Amino acid sequence: MQFSDDHEMFRRTVREFVSNEINPHADEWEAAGTFPAHELFSKMGDLGLLGLTYDSEWGGGDADAIYTMILAEELGRSASLGVAMAIGVQTDMATPALNRFGSDELKANYLRPAIEGSMVASIAVSEPDAGSDVAGIRTRAVRDGDEWVINGSKMWITSGTQADWLCLLARTSDEGGYRGMSQMVLPTNTDGFAVSRRLDKLGMRGSDTAELTFTDLRIPVSNTIGVVGRGFQQQMAQFQDERMVAAYQMVGAVELAMERTVAYLNERMAFGAPLIANQYIQYELAEVAAMLDINRHHNWAAAEAASRGEDITRHATVAKLTSARLARQMADLAVQFHGGMGYVEENWPARFYRDTRLWSIGGGADEVMLRTLARMNGIGSD
């Protein structure tokens, strides 16, 4: 992969943005359990960071997916992976379906403001009783004239306490399984919408996560994204963008954790030498360095395939699975080799350890990635 001068300039812009606009506030946001999404996103919108690959007609950048990758890698190097995740939700988890399948009216009212950063978007798929098994969701939208009447609840919704609209996946027929689902834009200022609670999480604490309920909530049928009944398939396509962004972010995150860990081990003396002098430590880190290379190159291939408009399901599945595991491995080594200094809140490894644990669960657990891959390879049956 050959990065252009433009790519490099863009990377510097994002890196400076992260170091000036995110990192100085990260501790405060982590402690608060949330961050000011509207304020941060509008700054990002001004820089054109929120709709890189989207059509300029809606304020997007008409860029290729390499820019998405650079943005996500640099966000992965931020001091708050929770905030990085929430940004990823805005750019590549809650909006791709609207961009791909939405009507012009919906794009004007919801995509454009999301790209500008004046509206915060959430993706609402998971429920208390259905996470890995998306076909098991129960939230229903029943048609009444020109309106959907929605009842149900959604769980684990990133930015759920401050979102202006949700990209909702709901049942719109009784067919069952993955049939009869639709995606729709649900404005959160609609009667019947409630944030039932904010969840107190192990990590990703800079990002707010909510449980939401809908009670006889009415929205126009014209808020449907794409085709009624095709919601599951549309969401599966959207998941691929989500998974790639997680994988891009983890490459940035592991890269920075490696740099910082090596720097620390060069300074820390034990048994008359810097800790880094121990071959055991060198090799453990070299194992991660090798996998990091492989993940990085695989991400490049994925970004290029995405730019060519190819189906990246396989790329996204492999990238999400392996990069999440690599981040966990790096986090474990960072804590281990920092010793007590890695176990206290005042140093970065503790937060890193908690935050990276998420990506083997969120966006489809490791086992769900393996299930997809097994099916693609014709391994076993179900």
Added chain:
Amino acid sequence: MAMNIVVCVKQIPDPADPGELDPNTKTLKRDVKLILDEADSYGVEMALQLVDAAGGGEVTLVSMAPDDEVGGIRTALAMGAAKAVLVSDEALVGSDALGTAKVLAKAIERAGDADLVITATESSDGYTGTVPEQVAELLGLPSITFAKSIEVDGNTIKVKRQTEAGYDDVEAPTPAVISVTAGVVEPRYPSFKGIMAAKSKPVDEVTVADLGLDADAVGWAGARQEIVEIATAETREAGTIIEDEGEGYAQIVDFLADLKVI
């Protein structure tokens, strides 16, 4: 009132990866990729703000650099400058500060009617801090140095000029050459759209001859300065670490007393 501003921007080796000195010429090797001198990003930002405040006009960049280098210019164009004049010529190798000033002065004239010329106080690599005043002299323009803020009022430029004690209020008629100090404004990051737009902004690439300058007046031929010697800076001595066993403060007091600061 529209306002046209020329900003001199130097493109330098990345200070994070500065390369090395050439033992023969005793100058910094510039065969690496060059970037916008951070010192000049403040001038670019100030110029963009002044043009905004004036409600019209544009920012033109002027740069002298080897090998048709545009890396740093592109950054400033992405920030919002409209166009650039780049002087690049084999004959410029070895130019001293006066040679550089001669080239910049001609390039500024080529850029067209400027209401204001902005430079940094000193570059991050050469840092002689002498180019701006020489440019002003060659152009026959007033020069104000160490500006921490610039305000334009009709045909008058009002500058707060940084001093050791605070600042002086200084005025000059337009056009004038103003050098700004680092850190006085927050340079914007190039936006994604700015980066894309920079690709199609015009860069007027010119040679010494295009500027009507004699090749003998610049480069090694024209240099009146000579770099006699380069030497490694002395490494700083390690500090003293005081283990505080309850009496640490006394040692600090002694130390300060030795320095005669208390």
